[in-house]
Amino acid sequence: MKTTKEIEQLEKIPIKALKEKIKSIREELPKEEQNIVTFSKNFTLSLSNYCQNQCGYCFYNQHVSKEILEQYIALIEENKINDLIQAAIKFGCTEALLMSGESPDKFEVVQKELEKRNYSNFNQFVKRLSEKLLEFNLLPHTNIGALSFDELKYLKDTNASMGLMIESTCETLSKPGGVHENSPNKTPETRIKHIIDAGKLKIPFTTGLLLGIGERFQDRIKDLYLIKELHQKYGHIQEVIIQNFTEKSRIPYHPKKPINIEETLKTAGVAKLIFENDIAIQVPPNLIQNYEKEALEMGIDDFGGISPFTIDYINPHHAWPKIPLLEKLCMSFGYELKERLPIYKKFIDKNGFCSEIIKKTIKRIDLNVRSEKDS
Numbered sequence: 044m045k046t047t048k049e050i051e052q053l054e055k056i057p058i059k060a061l062k063e064k065i066k067s068i069r070e071e072l073p074k075e076e077q078n079i080v081t082f083s084k085n086f087t088l089s090l091s092n093y094c095q096n097q098c099g100y101c102f103y104n105q106h107v108s109k110e111i112l113e114q115y116i117a118l119i120e121e122n123k124i125n126d127l128i129q130a131a132i133k134f135g136c137t138e139a140l141l142m143s144g145e146s147p148d149k150f151e152v153v154q155k156e157l158e159k160r161n162y163s164n165f166n167q168f169v170k171r172l173s174e175k176l177l178e179f180n181l182l183p184h185t186n187i188g189a190l191s192f193d194e195l196k197y198l199k200d201t202n203a204s205m206g207l208m209i210e211s212t213c214e215t216l217s218k219p220g221g222v223h224e225n226s227p228n229k230t231p232e233t234r235i236k237h238i239i240d241a242g243k244l245k246i247p248f249t250t251g252l253l254l255g256i257g258e259r260f261q262d263r264i265k266d267l268y269l270i271k272e273l274h275q276k277y278g279h280i281q282e283v284i285i286q287n288f289t290e291k292s293r294i295p296y297h298p299k300k301p302i303n304i305e306e307t308l309k310t311a312g313v314a315k316l317i318f319e320n321d322i323a324i325q326v327p328p329n330l331i332q333n334y335e336k337e338a339l340e341m342g343i344d345d346f347g348g349i350s351p352f353t354i355d356y357i358n359p360h361h362a363w364p365k366i367p368l369l370e371k372l373c374m375s376f377g378y379e380l381k382e383r384l385p386i387y388k389k390f391i392d393k394n395g396f397c398s399e400i401i402k403k404t405i406k407r408i409d410l411n412v413r414s415e416k417d418s
């Protein structure tokens with residue numbers, strides 16, 4: 044546990060000193076890895092945007108009228124799934140991001156759809172879909188809100204990795220006027236338990252902070268230390284996302300003090316000091332456009348999932364960068380943009396973290412890449 048003084052020192056660290064410390068952390072990596080930044084070529088399957096919570100900043104649930112998103116997805120159509128799979132193959136994606144609102148099958152409209160297609164519950168639908176994706180060499184990464192230990196266990200083997208943002212454990216967010224006031228299941232305890240359970244089950248895991256939702260800088264530092272503590276115990280966190288809230292039309296939430304990109308990147312830099320080279324720090328490139336150089340100087344390791352053909356369902360007004368353009372941009376700053384899988388290399392052979400079916404799929408992907416290069 045860090046003292047208030049230590050946390051204050053990190054909050055007040057001047058940018059120049061922060062960058063210098065980050066530089067020396069990166070220099071601890073083998074020379075050939077020091078200037079590498081990764082991404083995963085992915086596509087999103089938005090399974091259902093029905094959600095039992097109603098977070099004040101969220102565009103992705105059934106309460107918000109949509110302009111860009113498909114209207115109210117109760118359950119993604121089979122035709123749509125097939126079309127997305129074909130496009131993913133065409134574009135050479137390796138990661139299928141499965142996302143939905145939390146516990147969508149608590150809504151009758153979703154339940155009826157599931158019944159119509161012979162699924163007894165939503166998790167079974169997710170599991171069958173994951174099996175189908177694996178047949179096409181697409182590695183699922185599922186983030187469908189808070190799940191129980193048994194639900195995570197059920198989904199583990201068919202997922203290369205899974206995720207849940209801790210967002211913020213700041214208690215005022217759940218109080219009247221806070222962004223989680225109408226989100227009964229969005230308690231810090233529920234989310235921490237989910238991350239612990241994923242650790243007990245040895246699931247390679249992605250979590251992160253959502254900035255600009257009413258938390259203070261010090262809250263963020265405390266949450267980063269909390270994530271570190273969980274990782275020290277279970278060794279399962281492969282990346283931490285530092286994501287800034289962006290204003291959205293039809294979302295009435297406006298932070299009292301809007302988060303700017305400089306502050307987002309400073310948080311990423313502080314995260315790098317805390318996690319050093321043990322856990323990758325990720326920022327979504329579509330939310331920090333024109334600040335890529337600063338992001339790299341703040342020690343980020345990863346740009347996360349970038350899709351060549353599906354939108355960012357959480358921030359639909361922010362288009363993904365074109366991968367070749369991002370590659371060129373990184374190169375101009377002295378960095379190499381390198382593709383990775385949704386499971387980080389070090390977790391593939393880590394005891395118990397990667398199921399046989401995922402290992403087999405990874406092998407097939409490797410073989411495909413090799414034969415494409417040879418031809």
Ligand code: SF4
Pocket residue numbers: 094095096097098101102103104143144145188226229
């Ligand atoms: S739990 Fe997730 S999907 Fe549901 S309202 Fe909150 S942010 Fe949106």
